[in-house]
Amino acid sequence: MNELAVLDVVLEDELRRDDSLVFLATSTPPEWRREFGEARIRTCAISEQAMVGAAVGAAMTGLRPVVDLNRASFSFLVMDQLVNHAARLHYLTDGGYRAPMVVTSATRGRQQLGPQNEQCPYGVFMQIPGIRVAVPGTAEDACALLRSAVRESGPVMLFIAPELARGANLRAALTAPPVPFGEAMLRHRGDAATVVAIGGAVRPAVEGVAALAAQGIDCDLIDPRTLVPLDVEALASSLRRTGRLVLVDDGPRSGAPAQILSALYDVPGLPEALGGRVAFVCAPDSPVPSTPALEQYTWPEPQAVAAAVRRLAEPRP
Amino acid sequence: MTVNRNPFPNGAEIGRNGFDLFSAYSCMALIREYEERVMELRTAGEVVGPVHPYIGQEAIAVGVCAALRAGDSIVSHYRGHGHALARGVSMDALTAELLGRKSGLCGGRAAALVSDPAVNLLLSSGIIGAGIPIAAGAAMTSQVRGSGDVAVVFLGDGGLGSGVVHETLLMATAQRLPLILVCEHNSYQGGTRSEEVYPDLDLTRIPLGHRMRTVSVDGNDVTAVHEAAAEAVAAARSGAGPTFVEARTYLTRFHLQFDKPSTERRPAAELAHWLDRDPLQLAHRRLLAAGTADEDLAAVARAAAERVAAAVAFARSAPWPAPSDVSTNVWAEKP
Ligand SMILES: Cc1ncc(C[n+]2csc(CCOP(=O)(O)OP(=O)(O)O)c2C)c(N)n1
Numbered sequence: 001m002n003e004l005a006v007l008d009v010v011l012e013d014e015l016r017r018d019d020s021l022v023f024l025a026t027s028t029p030p031e032w033r034r035e036f037g038e039a040r041i042r043t044c045a046i047s048e049q050a051m052v053g054a055a056v057g058a059a060m061t062g063l064r065p066v067v068d069l070n071r072a073s074f075s076f077l078v079m080d081q082l083v084n085h086a087a088r089l090h091y092l093t094d095g096g097y098r099a100p101m102v103v104t105s106a107t108r109g110r111q112q113l114g115p116q117n118e119q120c121p122y123g124v125f126m127q128i129p130g131i132r133v134a135v136p137g138t139a140e141d142a143c144a145l146l147r148s149a150v151r152e153s154g155p156v157m158l159f160i161a162p163e164l165a166r167g168a169n170l171r172a173a174l175t176a177p178p179v180p181f182g183e184a185m186l187r188h189r190g191d192a193a194t195v196v197a198i199g200g201a202v203r204p205a206v207e208g209v210a211a212l213a214a215q216g217i218d219c220d221l222i223d224p225r226t227l228v229p230l231d232v233e234a235l236a237s238s239l240r241r242t243g244r245l246v247l248v249d250d251g252p253r254s255g256a257p258a259q260i261l262s263a264l265y266d267v268p269g270l271p272e273a274l275g276g277r278v279a280f281v282c283a284p285d286s287p288v289p290s291t292p293a294l295e296q297y298t299w300p301e302p303q304a305v306a307a308a309v310r311r312l313a314e315p316r317p
Numbered sequence: 318m319t320v321n322r323n324p325f326p327n328g329a330e331i332g333r334n335g336f337d338l339f340s341a342y343s344c345m346a347l348i349r350e351y352e353e354r355v356m357e358l359r360t361a362g363e364v365v366g367p368v369h370p371y372i373g374q375e376a377i378a379v380g381v382c383a384a385l386r387a388g389d390s391i392v393s394h395y396r397g398h399g400h401a402l403a404r405g406v407s408m409d410a411l412t413a414e415l416l417g418r419k420s421g422l423c424g425g426r427a428a429a430l431v432s433d434p435a436v437n438l439l440l441s442s443g444i445i446g447a448g449i450p451i452a453a454g455a456a457m458t459s460q461v462r463g464s465g466d467v468a469v470v471f472l473g474d475g476g477l478g479s480g481v482v483h484e485t486l487l488m489a490t491a492q493r494l495p496l497i498l499v500c501e502h503n504s505y506q507g508g509t510r511s512e513e514v515y516p517d518l519d520l521t522r523i524p525l526g527h528r529m530r531t532v533s534v535d536g537n538d539v540t541a542v543h544e545a546a547a548e549a550v551a552a553a554r555s556g557a558g559p560t561f562v563e564a565r566t567y568l569t570r571f572h573l574q575f576d577k578p579s580t581e582r583r584p585a586a587e588l589a590h591w592l593d594r595d596p597l598q599l600a601h602r603r604l605l606a607a608g609t610a611d612e613d614l615a616a617v618a619r620a621a622a623e624r625v626a627a628a629v630a631f632a633r634s635a636p637w638p639a640p641s642d643v644s645t646n647v648w649a650e651k652p
């Protein structure tokens with residue numbers, strides 16, 4: 001998981017703690033192969049579908065596989081095993097089988113990998129009941145969620161934004177205890193609006209919210225940390241107070257932001273509390289271009305977050 | 318013997334006038350020079366995205382593309398500059414693309430993952446294995462239209478891990494598709510050595526298991542590659558179906574670089590063995606032995622450097638895309 005190296009240290013720790021954990025990837029650290037043996041540390045051919053399928057079977061029979069897919073775009077190669085199998089088995093067997101496994105991958109970064117390999121597909125997985133989806137907004141939470149993911153009772157997708165590595169507090173990350181799935185984190189407090197930011201978009205949202213705070217406008221900034229389960233109650237109670245929602249994501253509006261909004265609209269009274277005061281600061285509904293000349297316009301920027309809050313705060317005609 | 322000719326008559330175009338060793342050498346030298354320059358430009362922060370240098374494998378792109386005609390299609394991948402140049406894309410437009418410019422082959426969107434409809438370069442996929450069925454589809458078009466054209470797809474040895482490659486091998490054989498798979502077997506898949514993940518390194522047994530005609534060739538010998546490719550192409554055109562060409566080779570630099578050249582280390586003896594079998598040197602030695610003058614070969618190097626410098630100059634002065642280009646061409650207009 002070289003995009004966020006500290007995760008490897010956490011996983012190493014977990015491999016030591018739980019000998020039912022096995023690791024599958026197309027490249028694996030030689031030190032792990034030496035310490036844990038090649039039975040548990042499996043270097044695989046570029047066979048993502050077989051890797052994830054084998055993880056399902058291993059999970060059903062008592063292991064806890066962690067598969068590193070490398071890029072999140074590769075999750076599209078393994079949809080059958082993930083969706084039709086991993087996510088379905090517990091239901092299909094009426095609880096007879098579980099598939100505790102973790103699939104990690106990197107979402108968009110500033111690496112100019114282009115339209116194929118710069119993607120945030122977590123919104124797609126929010127449509128798949130049976131898969132838990134974690135999208136941490138800090139390196140610390142990434143480590144904490146990895147620790148909880150390897151203790152979960154079913155399949156987990158853990159999506160890591162490469163930008164989390166920037167300025168990460170490594171000591172805090174390494175010592176972060178597991179956090180329960182479904183518990184959002186309030187990163188700033190205020191009544192002007194509720195800003196919900198996902199994964200790599202947490203940092204620009206923090207910056208945008210800080211800029212507003214410097215001008216006396218304070219918002220709730222909530223990082224859901226896991227999208228499935230989603231801490232709907234934390235979001236709803238904030239929104240009942242602020243009545244304004246700004247959704248911030250590195251991916252397109254039609255992905256996770258739309259899913260979160262629809263979950264909130266299902267909460268009695270919330271559509272009325274929002275009264276149409278909803279804004280999106282997301283990637284455009286287009287693939288991510290390679291050239292920085294275009295790619296720079298596809299990120300949720302702090303100024304756009306601040307502008308969205310101001311726009312919602314204006315009294316309406 | 319002194320041959321007075323411009324080795325790059327049409328800029329980067331290669332292999333359109335049949336095969337001769339001098340032209341092949343010239344084209345390999347051009348690709349080598351190009352790759353060296355692109356790595357420098359990446360280190361300088363001018364080239365966009367990752368760079369997967371083709372250095373050490375030039376004979377394969379050149380030998381294969383010289384066997385093709387205009388109507389044929391090719392499919393490449395992330396290590397594709399050599400394939401694109403050998404197929405005859407404009408070096409200026411390729412370089413502008415790598416620098417993220419509007420006048421690049423794909424308007425700056427693709428960086429190294431280029432396409433060029435002008436030469437039937439369908440795509441250079443960043444997803445291992447994915448291009449193989451797409452090439453089979455181009456072969457299908459040829460079959461339906463009766464055009465006699467073939468489709469060539471380049472893949473690494475790592476590509477044989479991908480399930481869809483096996484599916485396509487079987488389908489192409491059963492349907493006698495005019496498809497040629499060129500497997501550039503360099504024994505590495507990123508940092509992983511292929512013997513760590515495959516039962517053995519004789520990859521030819523895999524397509525043979527799928528009942529596909531299979532040949533193995535020295536991928537550093539451009540003449541040998543060309544002959545193998547020409548036979549496969551002739552078979553495909555005549556309706557005899559697909560061929561899998563395994564070309565044994567080696568990446569003498571590294572797998573990939575971002576901001577800085579990779580620090581990847583290879584076993585010294587292995588590297589030395591392959592450097593001694595460098596495809597350019599092999600061709601160079603052979604040309605000298607056949608009586609080509611030293612100064613003609615030196616002139617090739619100079620001409621390559623000039624051609625690449627001109628492409629870089631073109632790309633540097635090429636315009637950037639406009640902000641509104643972010644969302645253009647997501648959807649195809651009605652024809
Ligand atoms: C489906 C998929 N999985 C993983 C990767 C990441 N990846 C990029 S290059 C590479 C190694 C490829 O090796 P090979 O096919 O032998 O080609 P070579 O790099 O040696 O030319 C890997 C694993 C990818 N691009 N696509």
Ligand SMILES: [Mg+2]
Nearest residue numbers: 473474503505
């Ligand atoms: Mg290889």
